[in-house]
Amino acid sequence: GNSVTQMEGPVTLSEEAFLTINCTYTATGYPSLFWYVQYPGEGLQLLLKATKADDKGSNKGFEATYRKETTSFHLEKGSVQVSDSAVYFCALSEGGYNKLIFGAGTRLAVHP
Amino acid sequence: ETGVTQTPRHLVMGMTNKKSLKCEQHLGHNAMYWYKQSAKKPLELMFVYSLEERVENNSVPSRFSPECPNSSHLFLHLHTLQPEDSALYLCASSQLRGSPLHFGNGTRLTVT
Numbered sequence: 001g002n003s004v005t006q007m008e009g010p011v012t013l014s015e016e017a018f019l020t021i022n023c024t025y026t027a028t029g030y031p032s033l034f035w036y037v038q039y040p041g042e043g044l045q046l047l048l049k050a051t052k053a054d055d056k057g058s059n060k061g062f063e064a065t066y067r068k069e070t071t072s073f074h075l076e077k078g079s080v081q082v083s084d085s086a087v088y089f090c091a092l093s094e095g096g097y098n099k100l101i102f103g104a105g106t107r108l109a110v111h112p
Numbered sequence: 113e114t115g116v117t118q119t120p121r122h123l124v125m126g127m128t129n130k131k132s133l134k135c136e137q138h139l140g141h142n143a144m145y146w147y148k149q150s151a152k153k154p155l156e157l158m159f160v161y162s163l164e165e166r167v168e169n170n171s172v173p174s175r176f177s178p179e180c181p182n183s184s185h186l187f188l189h190l191h192t193l194q195p196e197d198s199a200l201y202l203c204a205s206s207q208l209r210g211s212p213l214h215f216g217n218g219t220r221l222t223v224t
Contacts, residue, residue: 034212043116043202043215089155098143098206099168100213102155 135203
């Protein structure tokens with residue numbers, strides 16, 4: 001079946017450091033890919049998405065490119081802030097009713 | 113305001129109690145979902161409702177009973193739960209076919 005694999009956390013960075021969180025997927029067909037973020041005490045919020053190969057999703061300085069040849073959707077940000085501290089989830093959608101399959105999540109901690 | 117409202121935010125219940133979780137969406141979406149988020153485990157899809165019809169039940173025990181009376185409301189009825197059912201229960205909604213999910217802030221359930 002379809003699945004999503006994320007790098008294990010926690011990822012600990014200093015403010016203004018470069019961030020990469022790896023995500024790879026296994027899927028039949030051509031799923032849409034998403035990154036969600038969860039801040040403490042809250043539900044998940046959509047961060048960015050890509051719906052086809054070579055699409056680049058971007059939002060709030062974060063970017064991810066849908067790479068079909070490597071089945072990857074790595075999340076990057078050039079300069080992280082303390083406020084980016086959260087748990088990040090990679091996900092793919094399958095099915096006509098938009099079922100999402102999530103990775104295990106990667107906790108990011110950014111220190112001043 | 114997330115557009116998806118869950119109540120209560122916190123719930124503590126004994127193993128013999130009966131309680132219900134409520135979810136309401138104000139986004140005009142036609143699909144609604146229940147997810148379970150446990151510590152150190154990936155998000156688990158429990159139920160999917162599309163156009164008020166249940167389209168997926170992921171081998172969830174019968175002590176969890178969903179109800180979707182209309183496209184804006186979703187309930188999860190709970191009875192005779194076990195301590196391992198303690199988790200964050202997240203509701204989400206979406207349009208069909210590849211659109212992102214919008215999540216509520218969840219109900220933190222503790223079973224004593």
